[in-house]
Amino acid sequence: MTSSRILGTVLEEVPLAEGNVTGGVVRVGDTVRRPAGPWTPAVHALLAHLNDVGFPAAPRPLGLDERGREVLTFVPGTTVWPDRFAEVGPRARLEKVGRLIRDLHDAVAGFTPAPDARWHVVIPPEDDGRGEIIAHHDLAPWNLVVDGEAWTFIDWDGAGPGSRLWDLAYAAKAFVPLSADPALQRPDAAARLRVLADAYGLDEEQRRRLAPMLARRSRAMYELLATGTGPWARLWAKGHGEVWQADTAYIARHEADWLTALLA
Known part of the structure; x- marks a missing residue:
C-alpha cells in the first residue's frame, strides 16, 4: 500500500482510473494527486481564477505535495463516458452541457495568464475569428464527472490558448456524438448539434464557421494520433x-x- 501524509495523518493512496494519456493519478483523502509538468503553474492559476469567479464545474488547485505532484x-461522481452517456441523452441534459461550456x-x-505561462496544448487551435481564450481543449464525456446535478470538467493538463x-467543435463531436460507428451514430445528430449550439448561444456567423470546422477539428485529432509519438503511439496501436x-x-460528408x- 502506498500512502501520503496530510497534517500528520497517513492516508492510503487509491489509484484512480487512468485516462488515455495521463497515468499515475491517485486519490488521497479528499484530494487527487497527479504528475506535474512545466504547464502545472499556469493550469493552477487558471483553475484558481475559475474558482474565484464562481465557476462551479472545475476542481480547485491545492499546489504541489511533498513528491512534487499537483494536488x-x-x-x-462518475465520468459520463463510457457507462453513463445516457446522462447527456435527453435534450435538457445536452442543453446543460452547452450552457456549462x-x-x-x-x-x-x-x-490573464502570467507573461511566462507555459501550456501543454497538443493540437494548435484555429483562429475562429476574434474568439481567442484559454480553452480546455478536451471537453468530452470522458472528462465530465456527474454527481447528481453537480457536473465538473476534469483533466485540465491540456488547457491553453485556443478559441x-x-x-466547442471538439465538444460537439464528443457529446452529440458525431460518429461513424453504427453503435454510436444517432439519426438525430444534426438536431442535437443544433440543441448544443442554441444552448451555448452561437450567433449566425459563428454557426456558419462551426459547420466546416467540425471535420477539421476531428481531422486534427487523427493527425495527432498519426504522429505515433509519446502516448499517441499507444492509442494508434489500439486503433484510435x-x-x-x-x-x-x-x-x-454531412457538413451540409x-x-x-444550425441555421434552421
Whole structure:
C-alpha cells in the first residue's frame, strides 16, 4: 500500500482510473494527486481564477505535495463516458452541457495568464475569428464527472490558448456524438448539434464557421494520433486512429446537414 501524509495523518493512496494519456493519478483523502509538468503553474492559476469567479464545474488547485505532484480537490461522481452517456441523452441534459461550456468560456475570458505561462496544448487551435481564450481543449464525456446535478470538467493538463469554436467543435463531436460507428451514430445528430449550439448561444456567423470546422477539428485529432509519438503511439496501436479517420470522413460528408440544422 502506498500512502501520503496530510497534517500528520497517513492516508492510503487509491489509484484512480487512468485516462488515455495521463497515468499515475491517485486519490488521497479528499484530494487527487497527479504528475506535474512545466504547464502545472499556469493550469493552477487558471483553475484558481475559475474558482474565484464562481465557476462551479472545475476542481480547485491545492499546489504541489511533498513528491512534487499537483494536488487538486477530489471530485465525487462518475465520468459520463463510457457507462453513463445516457446522462447527456435527453435534450435538457445536452442543453446543460452547452450552457456549462458557455459559462466556462465566459469565465476564462477574464483570465490573464502570467507573461511566462507555459501550456501543454497538443493540437494548435484555429483562429475562429476574434474568439481567442484559454480553452480546455478536451471537453468530452470522458472528462465530465456527474454527481447528481453537480457536473465538473476534469483533466485540465491540456488547457491553453485556443478559441471558443475550436473548443466547442471538439465538444460537439464528443457529446452529440458525431460518429461513424453504427453503435454510436444517432439519426438525430444534426438536431442535437443544433440543441448544443442554441444552448451555448452561437450567433449566425459563428454557426456558419462551426459547420466546416467540425471535420477539421476531428481531422486534427487523427493527425495527432498519426504522429505515433509519446502516448499517441499507444492509442494508434489500439486503433484510435482508424476511428478518428472514419469519424472525420463521416462528419465532412454531412457538413451540409450540420449547417442546415444550425441555421434552421
